[in-house]
Amino acid sequence: xxxxxxxxxxxxxxxxxxxxxxxxxxxxxxxxxxxxxxxxxxxxxxxxxxxxxxxxxxxxxxxxxxxxxxxxxxxxxxxxxxxxxxxxxxxxxxxxxxxxxxxxxxxxxxxxxxxxxxxxxxxxxxxxxxxxxxxxxxxxxxxxxxxxxxxxxxxxxxxxxxxxxxxxxxxxxxxxxxxxxxxxxxxxxxxxxxxxxxxxxxxxxxxxxxxxxxxxxxxxxxxxxxxxxxxxxxxxxxxxxxxxxxxxxxxxxxxxxxxxxxxxxxxxxxxxxxxxxxxxxxxxxxxxxxxxxxxxxxxxxxxxxxxxxxxxxxxxxxxxxxxxxxxxxxxxxxxxxxxxxxxxxxxxxxxxxxxxxxxxxxxxxxxxxxxxxxxxxxxxxxxxxxxxxxxxxxxxxxxxxxxxxxxxxxxxxxxxxxxxxxxxxxxxxxxxxxxxxxxxxxxxxx
Amino acid sequence: xxxxxxxxxxxxxxxxxxxxxxxxxxxxxxxxxxxxxxxxxxxxxxxxxxxxxxxxxxxxxxxxxxxx
Numbered sequence: 432x433x434x435x436x437x438x439x440x441x442x443x444x445x446x447x448x449x450x451x452x453x454x455x456x457x458x459x460x461x462x463x464x465x466x467x468x469x470x471x472x473x474x475x476x477x478x479x480x481x482x483x484x485x486x487x488x489x490x491x492x493x494x495x496x497x498x499x500x501x502x503x504x505x506x507x508x509x510x511x512x513x514x515x516x517x518x519x520x521x522x523x524x525x526x527x528x529x530x531x532x533x534x535x536x537x538x539x540x541x542x543x544x545x546x547x548x549x550x551x552x553x554x555x556x557x558x559x560x561x562x563x564x565x566x567x568x569x570x571x572x573x574x575x576x577x578x579x580x581x582x583x584x585x586x587x588x589x590x591x592x593x594x595x596x597x598x599x600x601x602x603x604x605x606x607x608x609x610x611x612x613x614x615x616x617x618x619x620x621x622x623x624x625x626x627x628x629x630x631x632x633x634x635x636x637x638x639x640x641x642x643x644x645x646x647x648x649x650x651x652x653x654x655x656x657x658x659x660x661x662x663x664x665x666x667x668x669x670x671x672x673x674x675x676x677x678x679x680x681x682x683x684x685x686x687x688x689x690x691x692x693x694x695x696x697x698x699x700x701x702x703x704x705x706x707x708x709x710x711x712x713x714x715x716x717x718x719x720x721x722x723x724x725x726x727x728x729x730x731x732x733x734x735x736x737x738x739x740x741x742x743x744x745x746x747x748x749x750x751x752x753x754x755x756x757x758x759x760x761x762x763x764x765x766x767x768x769x770x771x772x773x774x775x776x777x778x779x780x781x782x783x784x785x786x787x788x789x790x791x792x793x794x795x796x797x798x799x800x801x802x803x804x805x806x807x808x809x810x811x812x813x814x815x816x817x818x819x820x821x822x823x824x825x826x827x828x829x830x831x832x833x834x835x836x837x838x839x840x841x842x843x844x845x846x847x848x849x850x851x852x853x854x855x856x857x858x859x860x861x862x863x864x865x866x867x868x869x870x871x872x873x874x875x876x877x
Numbered sequence: 878x879x880x881x882x883x884x885x886x887x888x889x890x891x892x893x894x895x896x897x898x899x900x901x902x903x904x905x906x907x908x909x910x911x912x913x914x915x916x917x918x919x920x921x922x923x924x925x926x927x928x929x930x931x932x933x934x935x936x937x938x939x940x941x942x943x944x945x
Contacts, residue, residue, distance in 0.1 A: 566886075567886070568885055568886035568889060570884060570885075570886070573937075578936060587932070587934065590932060591932050594927075594930075595927075595930040595931060595932040596885055596926060596927055596930040597932075597933075598933040598934075598935075599932065599933065599934045599935070600934075600935050600936075600937050601934065601935070601936045601937065601938075602937050602938050603936060603938040604938075618938075621937075625937075696927050696930075699923075699927060700924065700927070703920045703923055703924050706892050706896065706916065706920045707917060707920050709896050710892075710895070710896065710899065710913055710916040710917060710920070711913075713896065713899035713900055713909075713913075714899065714909060714910070714913040717899065717906065717909045718906070718909075721906045
């Protein structure tokens with residue numbers, strides 16, 4: 432062998448590394464395995480080994496990818512890794528450089544369960560306000576279970592022992608496997624239509640895969656939507672499934688579910704005895720009380736001394752009469768007094784007024800009289816003047832002035848022709864003188 | 878009077894009511910006696926019902942291929 436046939440370590444490693452890089456199968460691989468030696472470095476990178484029964488391979492996942500994981504990888508987790516295979520020349524090892532890692536199998540189921548729980552919780556489906564009370568004395572209970580299971584036998588035994596009064600309907604249901612989900616949902620809805628008092632959804636224990644139907648989000652929603660109160664008893668004490676969160680009551684086992692659903696008859700017999708005792712006690716107390724009441728009434732002094740019934744009233748009457756008389760008298764006195772005062776006031780007022788009125792009246796009449804006298808005087812004066820004037824106008828002297836004259840015979844004024852005879856001497860008075868004449872002829876007018 | 882309360886639960890409820898009423902001062906002695914009688918009869922009835930109870934079980938599904 433010549434020396435130039437030897438390769439350097441680096442050359443060999445580089446060559447091998449090239450092989451890995453160029454191989455299309457190794458560019459992207461999906462590997463299924465169990466995690467071991469998982470270690471999160473302070474840099475944030477995850478170092479791990481992936482193994483199965485026969486082999487293992489180292490792996491690394493860089494911090495930027497680790498941050499995106501929805502779980503914390505730990506030893507024992509079944510995972511599926513997505514990555515490429517590369518060689519680290521520094522120590523001549525190859526490893527899988529993981530770009531993604533997801534949980535597989537049971538791990539995946541637990542992860543899904545967690546997510547389902549979170550989701551329904553955030554929707555408020557677990558709130559206590561949604562929990563319906565479980566009837567205390569049910570008449571009819573529907574069991575959704577497998578009729579061949581140990582669970583159903585446990586439940587029936589428990590009902591028989593505790594409360595055989597109830598009617599039990601069994602809906603034989605597929606409680607695990609592929610077709611279970613549909614069957615459970617269908618039977619839940621059917622059970623709800625029966626107007627039963629309580630529904631019990633129950634099965635015995637099993638792996639998470641066996642119980643998976645009860646972690647299903649649609650099954651859980653169906654349970655939540657029921658109008659009938661429902662008790663769930665799935666698996667053993669340690670198993671908690673999604674439906675347990677949305678049911679009205681979670682029982683740890685099928686038997687426990689029955690214990691929550693029906694009362695215990697022996698406790699009820701005790702209760703009846705108690706009722707009888709309580710009823711009698713109340714009744715006796717009542718009778719005792721009434722008897723005492725009656726005794727008290729019998730001994731009441733008014734019954735023993737009936738005049739006491741009206742003594743008081745008679746006294747009261749007298750008192751009232753007295754008070755009444757007194758108040759009438761004082762009322763009369765008051766009124767009388769008031770009357771006197773008013774009378775005096777009124778008289779005084781009338782007197783004052785009348786004097787004033789009379790005085791004014793006298794003055795007024797005085798004036799009137801004066802005026803009347805004056806008027807009378809004036810009137811008389813005027814009348815006198817008129818009379819004088821009239822007298823003047825009637826004076827015969829005035830008539831004579833106007834050409835008239837009057838004649839007398841023997842001082843007798845002649846007013847008629849017959850008073851004149853022939854040869855009568857007639858005296859005729861006219862203005863400013865008198866004429867004496869002798870009648871020579873008398874001529875009468877026709 | 879007692880046959881107004883047919884179901885077991887109604888009877889128990891009625892007994893509870895009666896106990897409460899008997900405890901109150903607002904009823905007459907006659908009413909108390911009536912209630913007491915009713916209560917005792919109801920209690921006896923409940924006792925009998927439970928003692929004579931026979932568990933009634935029925936299966937509602939016709940076949941197992943119901944899982945469609």
